[in-house]
Amino acid sequence: MTVPKPTVEEMQERAAIDRSARYPVLFFFTSAAAWLFVATILGFFSSLKLCVPSLFDSCPFLGYGRLFPMHMIALVYGWAMQAGIGVMLWLMARLTKNELRYGTTMIVMGHLWNFIISLAVLSVWAGYGRSIPLLDFPVWVWPMMALTYALIVVWLIPMFRSRRNSYVYVSEMYLVGAAVWFPWIFVAANLLINKGASPVMGAGTDAWYISNLIYFWMGPIALAVAYYIIPKITARPIYSYPLAQAGFWILAVLAGWTGFSRYMGGPLPAWIPAVSGAASIFILLAVVATVANFLPSLKGQTKLWEYSPSLRFTVMGMLMFVVYAVLAALSSTFTFGKDLQFSHFQIGLDTLAFYGFFSMTVFGAIYFIVPRITNAEWPSGSRIRTHFWFSTYGIITMVVCMLVGGIAQGGDMAQWDRDFSTSFVNSSAYMVGRCIAWGLISFSNFAFLYQLGLMFVGKGRKTDGPTLIHSEPGAAADARAAAGLS
Amino acid sequence: MDSPEEKNIDYETGTVSAVDLHDSVRRENPLDKGGQGRIGMAAVVICCFILIIGGGQIFQTFVANGSGFSSNIYLTKDYQPMPRPSLGGDAAEKEQVAWIEDWMSDGKKVYNNCIACHQASGLGIPGQFPPLVGSEWVDGGTKRLGAIMLHGINGPLKVGGQTYNQLMPPWNNLSDEKLAQVVTYVRRSFGSLPEGEDGVVTTEMMKAARDEFGAHTGPYTEAELLAIPADANLSGAKVDLETGDPVGGG
Numbered sequence: 001m002t003v004p005k006p007t008v009e010e011m012q013e014r015a016a017i018d019r020s021a022r023y024p025v026l027f028f029f030t031s032a033a034a035w036l037f038v039a040t041i042l043g044f045f046s047s048l049k050l051c052v053p054s055l056f057d058s059c060p061f062l063g064y065g066r067l068f069p070m071h072m073i074a075l076v077y078g079w080a081m082q083a084g085i086g087v088m089l090w091l092m093a094r095l096t097k098n099e100l101r102y103g104t105t106m107i108v109m110g111h112l113w114n115f116i117i118s119l120a121v122l123s124v125w126a127g128y129g130r131s132i133p134l135l136d137f138p139v140w141v142w143p144m145m146a147l148t149y150a151l152i153v154v155w156l157i158p159m160f161r162s163r164r165n166s167y168v169y170v171s172e173m174y175l176v177g178a179a180v181w182f183p184w185i186f187v188a189a190n191l192l193i194n195k196g197a198s199p200v201m202g203a204g205t206d207a208w209y210i211s212n213l214i215y216f217w218m219g220p221i222a223l224a225v226a227y228y229i230i231p232k233i234t235a236r237p238i239y240s241y242p243l244a245q246a247g248f249w250i251l252a253v254l255a256g257w258t259g260f261s262r263y264m265g266g267p268l269p270a271w272i273p274a275v276s277g278a279a280s281i282f283i284l285l286a287v288v289a290t291v292a293n294f295l296p297s298l299k300g301q302t303k304l305w306e307y308s309p310s311l312r313f314t315v316m317g318m319l320m321f322v323v324y325a326v327l328a329a330l331s332s333t334f335t336f337g338k339d340l341q342f343s344h345f346q347i348g349l350d351t352l353a354f355y356g357f358f359s360m361t362v363f364g365a366i367y368f369i370v371p372r373i374t375n376a377e378w379p380s381g382s383r384i385r386t387h388f389w390f391s392t393y394g395i396i397t398m399v400v401c402m403l404v405g406g407i408a409q410g411g412d413m414a415q416w417d418r419d420f421s422t423s424f425v426n427s428s429a430y431m432v433g434r435c436i437a438w439g440l441i442s443f444s445n446f447a448f449l450y451q452l453g454l455m456f457v458g459k460g461r462k463t464d465g466p467t468l469i470h471s472e473p474g475a476a477a478d479a480r481a482a483a484g485l486s
Numbered sequence: 487m488d489s490p491e492e493k494n495i496d497y498e499t500g501t502v503s504a505v506d507l508h509d510s511v512r513r514e515n516p517l518d519k520g521g522q523g524r525i526g527m528a529a530v531v532i533c534c535f536i537l538i539i540g541g542g543q544i545f546q547t548f549v550a551n552g553s554g555f556s557s558n559i560y561l562t563k564d565y566q567p568m569p570r571p572s573l574g575g576d577a578a579e580k581e582q583v584a585w586i587e588d589w590m591s592d593g594k595k596v597y598n599n600c601i602a603c604h605q606a607s608g609l610g611i612p613g614q615f616p617p618l619v620g621s622e623w624v625d626g627g628t629k630r631l632g633a634i635m636l637h638g639i640n641g642p643l644k645v646g647g648q649t650y651n652q653l654m655p656p657w658n659n660l661s662d663e664k665l666a667q668v669v670t671y672v673r674r675s676f677g678s679l680p681e682g683e684d685g686v687v688t689t690e691m692m693k694a695a696r697d698e699f700g701a702h703t704g705p706y707t708e709a710e711l712l713a714i715p716a717d718a719n720l721s722g723a724k725v726d727l728e729t730g731d732p733v734g735g736g
Contacts, residue, residue, distance in 0.1 A: 006516050008507075015511045095517075167519045231517060238520035269557045274547035281540035285533055292529040333543060375508040464509040 013097065014372075020099035021090045022373040024106040028086030029366055030456045031114050033449045035078025036359070040442035042071035047435040051428070061125060069124050069136035075354055076134060076213070077117050077145070082110070084221045084358075085152055087365045088175050090373070091228055092156050095172050096163035102155050109152045116144050132193060132206050134213065142190040146183060153179045170244040174224035177252060181216040185209055185256075200267050204260050208276075211259030211328075214353040215251060215283065219321070222361035223247075223290065226318050229364055230297050233304055233311040239296040247289030254279045254286070261332035262341060277332035287325045294318060307468040309384045310368040316392060317361030324352050327403070343410035344427060344434075348402020355441065356395045363387070363448070370452065371467075376460025378467035383447045385469050390444030398437030405430025585730030586686070593671025596664045599657070600672075608676035615652060616645035618676040622716070625677045628669070628687055629718040630711055632695030633702075635665050640705035656705065662692040684727060691722035 006014075046067035049055060056062035093100045120137035123129070129136040156179050160172060189209035193202045227244065231237050238244055257279030264273035294315075304311050327349055331340045340346070367384065371377050378384060405427040412423035454460060461467060548554055603615040610617035618624050623645065624631060638656040642649050657665060666687045673685035698720075723732035 006514075011507050011511050011514075014514070015507055018511065165519075169517070169519065228517070231520075232515050235515040237518040240523035240525070241520035242522065243525060244520060267560060269555075270559050271547055271555050274543060278540045278543040281536060281543060284536045288529050288532050288536070292525060293523075296523060333539075334546075371510045372508070372514075375510075377510070466510065466513065 014094070017093050017097070017099050018090075018372045020101070020103065021093050024100065024103045024110065025086045025090045025369065025373055026456060027107050027110050028082045028089070029370065030452055031110065032079045032082035032086065033445070033452045035074050035082065035114075035117070037442070037445050037449045039071055039074035039079055040438060040445050042067055042074055044435065044438040044442050046071050047431060047438050050431040051435050060127065065131075066125055066127065066129060069129050069131075069133075070121050072134055073117065073121050073124065073136060077120070078114075080218060080354060080358055080362075081149070082113065083362045083366070084178070084217070085110075085149075087221060087225060087362055087369070088153065088156060088179065090369050091171055091224060091365075092159050092175050095165075095169050095175075095228070096159050097165065098159045098162060100159075106152050106155070109148050113145070113148045113152070116141060116148060120145075132202075134210055135190065135193060135206060139194050142186070142194075146187055146190075149186075150183055153182075169227075170238065170241070170248065171224035171227045173245070173248050174220040174227070177248070178217050178220040178224070181212075181220070181255075185212040185216055204263050204266070204268055204272070207262035208259035210350060211262070211276075211280075212255060214324075214350075214358075215255035215258060218353060218358035219251065219255070222317055222321060222358050223251075225361050225365040226290075226294065226314050229310050229314045229368055230294055232368070233308050234297050234301055236297045239293045243289050243293050247286045247293070250286040250289065251283065254283045258283065258328075258332070261337060262346065264332075264334060264337050264341065273332075274334075277334070277337065280332035281329045284325055284329055287322055290318070291322060307470055309378075309381075309388070309467070309469050310364045312364070312388060312469065313360050313367060314364030316388075317357050317359070317364060320352060320356035320360060320395070324349065324357050327352070339410045339414050340406060341410065342413065343406040343423075344402045344430070345406025345410060348399050348406055351402065352395070352399045355391075356399060360391065360395075363391070366452070370455050371460070374455050374458070374460055376455060376458070376462055377465070379451060379454050379459065379461055381467050381469055383451050384467065386447045387444045387451070388469070390440045390447070394437045394440035394444060397440065398434055401430040401433030401437065405434075584728050585725075586727040589667055589686070589730070590671055590674065592664075593667035593669075596660070596668035597671050599660075600668070603652075603654075608672070613648075614650070616643065616648075616650045618672055620678065621645050621676075623711075624672060625679065626716045627718040628673075628691065628720045629695070629698075630714050630716065631669055631673070632665075632687070632692060632720050633699045633706060633711065633714060635669060636695060636699050637702055638705040639707070639711070641707050643708045643711075653705065658696070658700075662696060663689045666692040684724070686725060686727070687720065688722050688725055688732075690732075691720040694721045 045062070046064055049062075049064040049067060053064075060066070089100060089106070092098075120141045123138050123141070124136050128138045130138070135142070156175065160176055163172070186209075189205050189212075192205045197205055227238060258276050260268065260275075261273045261277035261280060264277065266273075298305075298315065301311075305315065330336050331345060331349065367378065408430070409423045409427040412418055412426055413420070604610050604618050605615075608618040623634065634654070636656060636658045638654040640653050642651045644650075660668075666689045669687040669692070670685060673679065673687070677685060679685045725731060726733050
């Protein structure tokens, strides 16, 4: 199945859309990358505290109880939300063939968002954290966050309504979904936890929020990126449009049921963890639909995998999405979950979602988008290679250590006649691995931030031809195929 | 690579653009709605597996466990909060507590109703409230004690050679079980029981007391109590102190 080559008018239209999106999108990407670097450093130091607990003992500002929530807030709201918003804006503009409007409002709101997240991180640092995973910040922060998010993302809706295609592309569905689902889960979780819900239900709601943040916001954006990048780079349209739609609706119906299984066996009515565990399993249907759609596009494309940064990051991200979904489903069944809950396993699983699948996919999008909005090419292919391999090895090391360490820890905790401290002593070796992994990831993101900074200040490569992971695509015969690589 | 002139030529149509287009825009592949590809058999089989496993999870809670959507069932059959023997813990080895210890500790809780007058020590307050320690009303048969518990006492009463003029309230609002527990607690803690007597009053015995004295109205007077034989016991089977099971008639 081939699609006609675009005309010059279509290319000019694309260029105009890219120009309109330039400043807001670049702003969100750059500040997100800066937050990501901060988050990885915090991740490194909080992991170091688990290896050497007596480190900085006299200083409460460097305790694990403050460093880890700061790390998570910086990672999720500083990096992931902003990078996700940047991707949403550009993708929506391109897919609906609308120029991005209200760019100035978005940049102002983006600054405000950065300010609020800084306040949130600093107040946790000052000791006002509330020990509610991912909602640690003081209670006055969340209404501001919700409002700011709404004022940035609300402009996607008129854009979607004035789309100029005869059909709704799959990525558009996911983007609209992510845009409207996040405010719902964020406001619902905060209202329930802060006003009304019993502490037991509050803990359950928090687990629901984390799971929904992954399946209702990060997942859809990552999938929107993958459904865009993979057909773009491989020049093969999505294999099956109905299948992609089915995947979307399965996710839409089931994601809201997941999460509570994290507190299985707790003082919650038995059906809640059971149903949410079943939902986590049924969500694998959406994963199967996605994989079945991408496999035909990727079949035999080893050369593209080798050279294209966007494709490589995106495919790696999707791979981790599959791993995440399978592990999340396993750990939400009673058979495995009861030995894994409350251990490092859960944190490892969350990190796999935040960094492994969401961030890797979004890196792919950023490597695709930024050359187009800055009219310049990435300065160095070898730095992209560094970013990819250090990130990949880092996150794999991290997740394997956390999962295996988590199994050891959970198994120890499940034995009533064993000293509680044993569970920490036995899993402490894996924490060294976690520490090293954050070091690797931190290094890789320094390379990324440096590269993005060069693009931001206009120091990108001005010559033609994409920057590829390896410098030369090879023989002259490949030159034409290389056209779509980035 | 291309010269600036070449760059703006559309090779398909041969037109030349007046606007300089960046290479990244020109090299981009087009996007299309997507095909109508068929789903492979492998995907269908995997989906079936997922449906079966997920369905099993629901089935176990809703049908096998029988809890449905009820909000007051907290335990799932499949989730065993206790460690399993396969992990090295022995779930069955729960320490056995004798029945009488549970019975006494429950009785002690009920006795909290009594400590304002009789005190935690059971010694009462000299001259005001009679002691339970060394009291003939406690040490004797259980019939008198059962009657007192149900209806209370009004007026002068001689305890241990001293006369107390007080009102003891009736406790017949408490259940037979609670009354039995507190009487057992009082007799075993404060009484000086005859040889071979375990001092236990069971729920069954307390029920017999209620049957016998339930018709009485108002608190007892000393004269009424003295009409009950001092060594008469409430009828009911004696129990095994370890298990709480009845052992023959008595």
